[in-house]
Structure formats: C-alpha cells, structure tokens
Amino acid sequence: MRNSILFIFLLLAANVYSQSPDWSVNASLYQYNMTFTVVLNVNGTVLTNSNDKVGAFVNGENRGEATVVYNANAKKYVAYLTVLANTAAETISFKIYDSTNDVIISVPKTEIFEINKNIGGAFQSYSIANPILGSQAKINSFSFQGITSESTSITNNTVSVEVLSTVDITSLTPVFTTESNGKLYLNKVLQVSSNNTLDFTNDVVYEVLSEDESLKEVYTVKVKKIVNTSANNITFSSASFTYDGTQKSLAIGGTLPAGTSVTYSNNGLTNVGSKQVTATISGASFQAVVFTANLTVTQAPITGVTFSDTNFTYDGTEKTMSIVGNLPNGTSLNYVLNTRTNAGTQEAFALITGDNYVNLVLKANLTVEEAVFGGFTLNDKSYEYDGNPKSILVTENIPNGTSVSYENNNKIDAGIYEIVATISKENYKDIVLKANLTIDKLTLRNFSLGDEIYVYDGNPKSLKISGSFPEGASVSYSNNSFTNVGSYEVTATVTGNNYTNFTLKGSLIIAKANLNGFSFEDKNFVFDGTPKSLEISGNLPEGVSVSYSANNIKDAGAYEITAIISGANHISKVLKATLTISKATLQSYTLNNESYVFDGNTKSIKIKECLPEGASVSYTNNEVSNVGVYEVTATISGANYTAQVLKATLSIVKATLNGLGLTSKNFVYDGTPKSLAILGNLPNGVSVSYSSNSFTNAGSHEVTATISGANYEDLILRANVIIAKATLIGFTLDDENFEYDGTQKSLSVSGILPNGVSISYLNNSFTDAGSYKVTATISGANYQDLTLKANAIIAKANQTITFNKITIPSDKNEFNLEATSSSGLEILYTSSNTDVAIVSGNLVFIVGNGMATITASQPGNNNFNPAENKSQELNITTLGAKSEIFNTKSVLLYPNPVNSNLKLKLNTKQPQVISIFDTTGKIIKTINGYQSEKNIDVSNFTAGSYFIKIKDTEGRISVKSFIKN
Secondary structure, three states: OHHHHHHHHHHHHOOOOOOOOOOOOOHHHOOEEEEEEEEEEEOOEEOOOOOOEEEEEEOOEEEEEEEEEEEOOOOEEEEEEEEEEOOOOOEEEEEEEEOOOOEEEEEEEEEEOOOOOEEOOOOOOEEEEEOOOOOOOOEEEEEEOOOOOOEEEEEOOEEEEEEEOOOOOOOEOEEEEEHHHOEEEEOOEEEOOOOOOEOOOOOEEEEEEOOOOOOEEEEEEEEEEEOOOOOOOOEOOOEEEEOOOOOEOOOOEOOOOOOOEEEEEOOOEOOOEEEEEEEEEEOOOEOOEEEEEEEEEEOEOOOOOEOOOEEEEOOOOOEOOOOEOOOOOOOEEEEEOOOEOOOEEEEEEEEEEOOOEOOEEEEEEEEEEOEOOOOOOOOOEEEEOOOOOEOOOOOOOOOOOOEEEEEOOOEOOOEEEEEEEEEEOOOEOOEEEEEEEEEEOEEOOOOEOOOEEEEOOOOOEOOOOEOOOOOOEEEEEEOOOEOOOEEEEEEEEEEEOOEEOEEEEEEEEEEOEOOOOOEOOOEEEEOOOOOEOOOOEOOOOOOEEEEEEOOOEOOOEEEEEEEEEEEOOEEEEEEEEEEEEEOOOOOOOOOOOEEEEOOOOOEOOOOOOOOOOOEEEEEEOOOEOOOEEEEEEEEEEEOOEEEEEEEEEEEEEOEEOOOOEOOOEEEEOOOOOEOOOOEOOOOOOEEEEEEOOOEOOOEEEEEEEEEEEOOEEEEEEEEEEEEEOEOOOOOEOOOEEEEOOOOOEOOOOEOOOOOOEEEEEEOOOEOOOEEEEEEEEEEEOOEEEEEEEEEEEEEOEOOOEEEOOOOOOOOOOEEEOOEEEOOOOOOEEEEOOOOOEEEEOOEEEEOOOEEEEEEEEOOOOOOEOOOOOEEEEEEEOOOOOOOOEOOHHHOEEEOOOEOOEEEEEOOOOOOEEEEEEEOOOOEEEEEEEEOOOOOEEOOOOOOEEEEEEEEOOOOOEEEEEEEEO
C-alpha cells in the first residue's frame, strides 16, 4: 500500500519531500492519499510560472505540495497535488506560493480528506484561488455577430434563437456572455465570444464551466429560421363567399421561403356558415408559423323572381296575383294579403325563404278599380243681384243607392261661381259635373259733388257728396281736406261689391291772408368778439318766418340790416334798421425770458395769455435751434384792437449726450482684427473718435470712445474687446493596431496645424505587446487646448518551433535535445512517460524500455503567442541487463526544494556512486560510496534545477531531479 502511495506521489506531485518555502512532509509517516488536479489563481490571474506552488495543510501541518506545469492537451497550467493522511474526514486547507511576487497566500477554501479520492481533471480542474472565484455556470446572453435575432430566450439550459429565413445558419459566429466569468467549451475546446464560426443547422451542445470549474452545465443552442411574412408578403386572410352550391376554401398568399411548405386543417365549406381554418408553414431548420383565419359562406340573394303591381276592374269577383320566375332549389313561397273583391288598393307580400338564401320579401299593389256609370247633366245659369241666394241643380232624377253633393252653390253677392256636383255610388267611379252661376252687379243713380272757395284761416277745408247710399255701398275721397292756400281738385268714388262703381269731381280754393303788427329798430354795441344782430318786434303767425340780410356781425363797423317777413299763406312784408359795433381795447400781455437745453429742435418764446379772436401776434428773432442768447420781439395786433409790442430773452445751453453706449463684446479668435462701435445714433453735428480699437490676439483689451459736438458736452465711453481662444477642430488621433516586431511604435495626430499651434504627446513610444493609452495635447496662445486620446494595441507575434530530430546515443543513457523557437525564447520539454524517459531542461535521461513522446513547447511571453507544440516519439528497446535502470520508486529524495543539505533514502545499504549535474549536462559534484540518508551538501550550488544520478554496484542507474533555492 505504501509503495502504491509513493509511486503516485512521485509521478504526479513531482517530489513530495519538499519545502516551499519552509513547507515539508515525511511521506513515510502516512498511509493514505487523496489527489487533486489544481488550477491556481491569485487576484483573478492564473499562475503559470513553473516555480508557483500549492501547499495542502491539516491543522497547520504540511501534507503535500505541487508546482505548476503546462498541460499541452488541455492547453492550461495545472498542478498535480497529492495530499497524505492516516485518517479520513480531516479538514484540508490550502496555501499558494506566488513566485513572481514571492508571497504565500492563504486560500479561504477547505476540503474533507477522502481516501483514494481524486478531485479535478485536465478539463474540469479543482480551483484554489484567492479571492474565491465565481461558482456559476450559466449563459447570460447569446447572439450572433452581424445578425439581428428576431427573438432569443434562455430557459432550462436551452438557448432558443430565431433568425430570418435569409440568414445562413451554416456559418454563424456566436457572441455570448456568462455569469461570473464562466467559460464556454465545445468538444472540450474553449470558445471565445465573437471568435468561432459554427454550423447551427443542428442543435449545438456547449459545456459551461464556472470560473472556479466546480460546476459544469450543459447548454443546448437551437437556432431556427422564422418565416418573414412581411418580406415575403405572406398572408392568410379571412374570406367570405356567397353561397353558390360549390365548396369554398382558403389559401396562403405570398411566396413561401425555399424549404418550407404549408398544411391546412378544417378547410372547406359549402353551405352557409363560418369556421376557423388553420394554416401551418413549416420546414427543416424553420420555426413553424401558424395562421388562423375565418372561412365564411353567406346566404345568396334570390334573383330572377318578380312580383308586380296588378290592376283589375270591379266586377264582383275575387282577384289575386302571382310571382313571375323560377324558385331556387331548397326554397319555399308564401303569400300574404293577396285576395280582394271590392274596389280599392292593398299591398300584397310574396315571402321566399331557404337556409342558404337571404329571405326575399316582394311587395306589389293589388288594385280593383271602380266601374264607370253616367246619364246626368248640370247647366250654366245667370241672375241680377237682388240680395237673395241663387243656385244650380242636376237636371235628372237621382236613382236609389246614388248620392249627389254640391260645392260652391247657393250664392248671394254679385260674381261668377263654378258649381261642382259629385254623383257617387259604391264600387263605381264618381261622376263630377261643373257649371257657372253668374250674379250681375246693380247700377246706382242721383248723386253730385259741388265747387267751394275759402280765405286762409289756419283750419282744414274739404268738399262732401250729396245723395243717399243703399246698404253695402260707400264713398271715398281723394285729394280732399286742405288748410294752406291753393286750388285743389277733389275726387269722390262711390263703390259696393254688388253695385257698379262711379266717380264725381269738384274744385276746392283757399286764398292768402295779410300780415300786420311788426316793427324793426336801430342799435349800438362795443366789440367783444361775439356776434351782434338786430331783431324785429311782434308775434309771427304759424307758418310765417323772418329772414335777415348781413345780420350776426362780430367786427367793428356800421351795417344796414334788412328783415323780410313771409309765409306761404300770407302776403310778404320788408323792414330796414342800422347795426353799429365800436373797436375794443386789448388787455395787458406778457413775454417772459426762457432758457432751454439744446435738443436739436427749434426753440421759441410765446406770450403767455390767450389772444382774443381776430387778434394775432408776430415774432422777430424767434425760432432758433443752436446754442446761444437771443432777443425776441412780439407784436400783438388786430382789426378790432389797438396794437401792443413786447420783448424777452431766449437762451439755449449745451445738451448732455444720451442714448449712446459702448458695450464690451466677446469674440472667438479667428485671426482677423476685432473692434467695437458705439451703440445709438449720433445727433447731427456730433462725431466719435476711438483709441486702441483694433485687436487680433486672444485676450481682454480696453477701448476708449470720445463723442463731441458744438451743441453737446463731450461724452467719454470705455468698454472691452474680449477675444476668446478658438476651438481647435479637424484633428483626430485614431486607434491603431500593430503586431510586435521589436521596433518602436507610436501614433500621430492627423490634421493641419494653424500658425502658432503645436502638439505634445504623452505615453507615445512603445515596443512591447500590449494596449497603450496615448494622449496628444494640441495647444497655442490663441486656441483652447485640445486633448485627444487613442489606443495603440501591439498584438503578440506568432512563433514557430524547429525541433531537430532526436538521435539516441548508443553509449550512454542521457542526451541533449535540440530545438529552437523563431522568437528566440527558451524551449520547454516534457516526457509523456517518465518510466521510459525523464526530461530536465533540455537533458533526457533514459530510465526504462518502452514508448515516450518528447514534446517541445514554447508557451509564449508578453510579446509572443504560444507556439504550436512539436513532438517526437522515443521507442527504447535496447537497454541491456548490465545497464538496466534500477527501480526509481525505491529511491526517495528530500527535501525538495533544498537550501543546503539533500538526502537520498535507498532500499539498500550498499554504497552508491552519486553524480549531480545541471540542466546543460555539466557534472557539478560526484560522490563515491554514498550511504542511504547521508547529507549531500549543495549549499554552494547556484539556485536552479539539477539532476542526481545514482549508480549502484551492478551498474544500474536511477535519476532524480531537485530544485536548489
């Protein structure tokens, strides 16, 4: 059991007896083991240095350690850790040694020891990390590069993606994200989002590993095309048909995408009704599309059948009507109100019905017309008005069952009347007879109208007819009843409805009257500006007025006034008198001195008082506008007044300039001069002068404006011309990609620099692969600084390995490997079978017969991608008995790594020959007669990897490796 433990421990852990640093374990003290395939991670970075290690501890005691190696098949760095114990269920804790930073890191994670249990593998390794990595294995999002998905859902570890039918799903590039940095694998190959093109015709199955690789989930991606009904004009519409006895159905409209077909269910309908039809479009790699639509057959109209109005003549028998035309199959006919005997009209109905037809109701009028009968007369008749009723009657006798009625009969007043006699009998047409009844008017006699003459007295005058009027007769006058003087013809008209009208005429004359009792006297006035006039004395009769000539006078003077008294009904009278108006004396007026501030307008002085009507004032040396002192004279005169002269002084002083301003103004630098201008309009005679009023460069500059004029006080204004720095445009600093070639790289700004502008770069010189943030600052005295940023990315270069053919020497069991990388980086070698060959550095030790694959690899560095591995097969069959390798498992080497003294534990007490050499094959130390577990002093060795070869007395060889700290 111990030998088995020792074998596994040596094979997988590569030297259990170790110290890393100060870590040690005595394998001989333990009988059980538990193995781990481990990935180490510190602060989110996988450890890849061959000196990085992991230690396992129980209650602080080291129980195992392992270093990091590269697994070419899994393309990852792992450590093969074996943990030792004597009992199960112990709690294992872990520590990481980060050789790059030379720190030991405790890991917040434990495991329970289980005998012979293995945790982790090359694909799904056991994570030992600080901080703890994510444990979620979940796809958060999934899409395809350059493709717009119509719908995407992730349910129960199934990703369903629908795309348009035009998408080629045989070549899609997945774009995805995972929860907490989980990794996606296809057939154990790590997938990178946006980096793998796959065929999704069939379902694609991915494995999702959590970041700590503790959880693995299987996701199935299903990609289905959808039928783009809009692009292909595909429709499935409801339709309605009119019943015609044939079967109706629905059909898809538009063009089906290649590879699809349509199936229908519940399609087809003959009789009237409605049903829902389903159409399903489907095909390989297509998401089925289901349409529903309604198929309807509606009732047909009944045509070709008529039901027309029919007339009959009354004869005492029953009458009926019938339809014309053929009834469709499945219909029936019923009549309503379709019999009549007596004369008259009624609406009859024909009702045609059937399940597949719209009910048809036809209407027609059934008419029985009245019969004709005759043999009657009604004659015209005339009378002269006498005040008694007059009428006309049918001449013949009226038989039984027959009646007669009269309209407009029995008249008294004169006129011509149409008499209507209607003779009626049931079922016969009425006989209507007409005749004229005439009543002539009566003529009146013995009436007269005489002439009359009156003198005007203000009262109305009229004429009147003589004679007596019978009942119903009357007289009306025209142009009668007058008051004023004149000669008038009066007309009298005698009328009556039953009498002949007649007219009489007469003359009415009214003569003028005389005017008496009036006088008109002379009168004197003094001018006061108001009109003066004379008036007659005496009362004017009604209708009489007086008119004056040259009356109502204002101005001074002597005037003869004439008064004429007249009226239409009186004889006119003329009277005369004299009106005299004397001149008035003017009151005292004042003309005061005035002073004004110049405003460009004409200034003047005026007397303060108001002049009476007819007086005026004239000024001399008045109406001036410029600054100065002026004597003004005012002369007041008028035809009705005595003239008056006044004097005063008019002064105009300088004005203050207002409404003008000089405002600071902001500009943006553009290389052209900038200046200010005053705001406002300069008055006439005023000018402005500027000092320092033209600037080009950015800054704040003071401008002075002096405004002056003969009629104004000088005005001085100040303001600033502010020229802001311009914005630099038209420059770009673009991202650029390079591939590492050992030469220096940099970025450059594109664009033309204006005068006075320069560029400075920050972090713009780089050689090694990586991503660099470059900053370019463009600046100038008249411009705002412009800062541009861009990324320069130097991608790692590819490299290749040249692995010279291995030649196995016939005279020794070790030899050097020869391989080089195009990058010049160190080649790493591994053996697939350490029972046949052990590799250290570039030195191979043959330790047994069998097959082994020697692999040359170069994992790359900051500037180079990993090279493709090169391998060669070793087939060892020539080891003889004398050179047989003795059992490597029987030799234990400890501690490893070692600081000063190294020991070998051998299963023999026989002395051995010990040789120690470095990775180049150079012998460093030889010991003859070495005894088991004796100290081997390596304290003066340079730190690094070494081989120790043990040769027993029979010439058999065992080779071990160790690390000197």
